[in-house]
Amino acid sequence: MARLDLMTSTSTGASTAGSNAVAEAPVITVAGLTKRYGDIEAVRGIDLGVRRGETFGFLGPNGAGKTTTIKILCTLAMATSGTATVAGFDTATQRDQVRRTIGLVFQDTTLDNYLTAEQNLRFHAELYGVPKAAVPARMRQVLDMVGLWDRKDSLVSTYSGGMQRRLEISRGLLHAPHVLFLDEPTIGLDPQTRSSIWAYINDLKQREDITIFLTTHYMDEAENCDRIAIIDHGRIVAMDTPAALKASVGKDRVQIHTADDQAAIAALGTVFGIDAAMHEGAVTFSVDAGEQFVPRLFAELSVPIRAVSVSRPSLDDVFMSYTGRTIRDAEASASDAMRMMAARFRGRR
Amino acid sequence: MATRSAAPAVTEAAGAVAEPAIAESIRVAAPELGARHELRAAGIVWRRELIRFRTDRLRAVTSLVQPFLFLFILGTGLSSLARAGMPSGFDFKTFIYPGVLAMSVLFTAIFSAGSIVWDREFGFLREMLVAPVSRASIVVGKCLGGATIATFQGLIFLVLAGFAHVPYNPVLLLTLAGELLLLAFTLTAFGVMMAARITQFQAFMALTQMLVMPLFFMSGALYPLSGLPHWLTVLTRLDPLTYVVGPMRQAVFSHLNLPPGVIERLAPGLTWAGWPVPQWLLLGIVAAMGLSLMGVAIIQFRRTE
Numbered sequence: 001m002a003r004l005d006l007m008t009s010t011s012t013g014a015s016t017a018g019s020n021a022v023a024e025a026p027v028i029t030v031a032g033l034t035k036r037y038g039d040i041e042a043v044r045g046i047d048l049g050v051r052r053g054e055t056f057g058f059l060g061p062n063g064a065g066k067t068t069t070i071k072i073l074c075t076l077a078m079a080t081s082g083t084a085t086v087a088g089f090d091t092a093t094q095r096d097q098v099r100r101t102i103g104l105v106f107q108d109t110t111l112d113n114y115l116t117a118e119q120n121l122r123f124h125a126e127l128y129g130v131p132k133a134a135v136p137a138r139m140r141q142v143l144d145m146v147g148l149w150d151r152k153d154s155l156v157s158t159y160s161g162g163m164q165r166r167l168e169i170s171r172g173l174l175h176a177p178h179v180l181f182l183d184e185p186t187i188g189l190d191p192q193t194r195s196s197i198w199a200y201i202n203d204l205k206q207r208e209d210i211t212i213f214l215t216t217h218y219m220d221e222a223e224n225c226d227r228i229a230i231i232d233h234g235r236i237v238a239m240d241t242p243a244a245l246k247a248s249v250g251k252d253r254v255q256i257h258t259a260d261d262q263a264a265i266a267a268l269g270t271v272f273g274i275d276a277a278m279h280e281g282a283v284t285f286s287v288d289a290g291e292q293f294v295p296r297l298f299a300e301l302s303v304p305i306r307a308v309s310v311s312r313p314s315l316d317d318v319f320m321s322y323t324g325r326t327i328r329d330a331e332a333s334a335s336d337a338m339r340m341m342a343a344r345f346r347g348r349r
Numbered sequence: 350m351a352t353r354s355a356a357p358a359v360t361e362a363a364g365a366v367a368e369p370a371i372a373e374s375i376r377v378a379a380p381e382l383g384a385r386h387e388l389r390a391a392g393i394v395w396r397r398e399l400i401r402f403r404t405d406r407l408r409a410v411t412s413l414v415q416p417f418l419f420l421f422i423l424g425t426g427l428s429s430l431a432r433a434g435m436p437s438g439f440d441f442k443t444f445i446y447p448g449v450l451a452m453s454v455l456f457t458a459i460f461s462a463g464s465i466v467w468d469r470e471f472g473f474l475r476e477m478l479v480a481p482v483s484r485a486s487i488v489v490g491k492c493l494g495g496a497t498i499a500t501f502q503g504l505i506f507l508v509l510a511g512f513a514h515v516p517y518n519p520v521l522l523l524t525l526a527g528e529l530l531l532l533a534f535t536l537t538a539f540g541v542m543m544a545a546r547i548t549q550f551q552a553f554m555a556l557t558q559m560l561v562m563p564l565f566f567m568s569g570a571l572y573p574l575s576g577l578p579h580w581l582t583v584l585t586r587l588d589p590l591t592y593v594v595g596p597m598r599q600a601v602f603s604h605l606n607l608p609p610g611v612i613e614r615l616a617p618g619l620t621w622a623g624w625p626v627p628q629w630l631l632l633g634i635v636a637a638m639g640l641s642l643m644g645v646a647i648i649q650f651r652r653t654e
Binding site for chain 1: 386389390392393397400401404405468471472473475476477479480481482
């Protein structure tokens with residue numbers, strides 16, 4: 001298990017993580033955070049705590065306040081009111097300490113295309129004060145992590161969009177941050193590349209003692225998070241694990257194919273007291289915990305079952321139930337399309 | 350190297366299963382943020398300029414084209430016309446050489462500062478601005494980086510001194526190199542200050558083009574400062590380039606065997622309302638100007654984001 005120790009100026013130095021019982025103070029705390037741009041209230045009072053080692057997702061449509069919040073946490077914007085701390089440092093008053101303990105990956109690339117990957121990382125190491133002796137090994141490690149070690153001497157301009165994003169993630173990790181902020185880490189990438197980025201992020205959680213805070217407006221990606229906050233119009237409308245959120249909106253849907261559907265429907269009624277019906281050519285019914293129900297179904301239903309499927313409510317259903325609309329409706333689609341175009345244009349250069 | 354980039358989608362899919370090459374993570378103990386850290390930050394910003402310059406040979410060549418044209422084409426072409434005002438055997442190219450030398454750092458210095466605008470447009474500036482270092486370190490690194498590569502550009506041109514009948518005297522060459530460095534620093538600082546405000550590269554190019562040529566023409570790079578009409582005399586005194594071209598020309602002339610009176614006529618010292626300004630003061634003014642422009646640039650970058 002990989003582990004990193006970071007001794008910043010104010011840390012006690014006793015943070016030999018891993019073996020000891022770790023004080024479970026939240027790594028990120030946000031209290032009563034608001035941000036106003038003129039008349040527009042981008043963030044309207046956000047409270048949250050992110051635990052150490054957690055992958056925390058901010059899910060919401062564009063313009064919901066995700067990026068504004070992440071900017072405040074990264075010291076790139078000042079809150080209008082409220083407080084935020086990262087790794088124990090106040091984002092408003094201890095800017096440099098916060099910056100030293102976080103890694104940042106922005107929506108838009110911030111690499112120097114005219115330098116090689118290694119030169120980009122070296123630049124970062126110097127700016128973040130990584131001890132010189134530790135740089136080569138750490139550089140190798142983060143490049144290995146994203147599978148780019150053998151391309152380290154290539155100019156970044158020869159990289160594909162997905163490779164650039166991976167390089168940015170590895171750069172964000174180079175100085176062994178406590179928290180990695182990923183602002184829409186997969187925006188503008190094709191589905192295959194998106195899933196490979198997620199493979200790297202999930203792999204990273206295994207290797208580093210790190211807390212990840214990310215924003216996304218892709219429902220399927222939010223599933224990768226330990227906890228999600230759904231944000232809409234600058235407020236958190238729901239915050240929990242993806243499973244709990246989905247459980248909160250409704251039951252699982254079970255569909256079975258049987259030898260005798262009518263007998264199965266009747267048996268479900270008599271044995272379990274379940275009201276089943278035919279939908280999409282299958283016996284369909286809803287239960288609270290579908291996965292736990294299926295074994296009982298096989299054991300107790302007299303009719304032979306040929307196939308079974310259990311589907312959970314999706315995060316789309318969750319978003320819908322908390323905001324009254326789907327995330328796609330909520331998207332300011334024009335602005336998204338423009339950003340995608342910009343990202344694509346940049347990738348092509 | 351380039352072979353794998355042909356199929357990026359394939360490499361990405363294959364790379365998804367990264368081999369754990371190093372099992373144990375590397376311990377990275379962060380040193381305290383402090384002066385040494387700031388120095389490292391400035392150092393890497395400086396070094397990036399050098400790396401970029403080294404890999405961009407085209408830029409190095411193209412920015413020598415203009416001074417080359419001025420010295421050899423314009424210089425040769427005008428020499429028959431200028432011969433009347435010159436002592437016999439004296440080449441007009443020798444006269445304009447210091448000015449053209451200054452020109453050789455002019456473009457490189459300002460355009461290297463322009464890369465800030467470029468970096469902003471393409472995102473890299475953000476990587477610098479979000480780092481836990483003071484903006485001052487970044488601006489200082491940038492100014493010194495631009496100054497270094499511009500001076501290097503000037504040194505290439507200095508090699509051509511013989512073609513303008515300027516002797517390869519070590520003292521003279523060192524003096525000229527030092528003055529070039531000073532000029533390059535001040536010009537870069539000026540460019541960085543401009544770049545702090547301007548967000549579009551085209552706008553930066555247009556604006557600096559508009560300023561660079563007047564700076565060059567009003568500096569007395571192509572004509573002596575003596576016997577000018579009053580309005581032009583005033584303009585030359587306002588141009589910071591004058592304060593470097595003057596001392597450089599005097600340095601060159603002092604190493605030539607010239608009949609008496611020539612220096613007084615062709616390379617007169619700068620005067621303010623009749624008072625001959627000493628060279629150290631001229632160069633001091635340029636240095637002070639560079640430092641204060643850099644100070645303004647630092648203040649401007651502190652305000653952004």
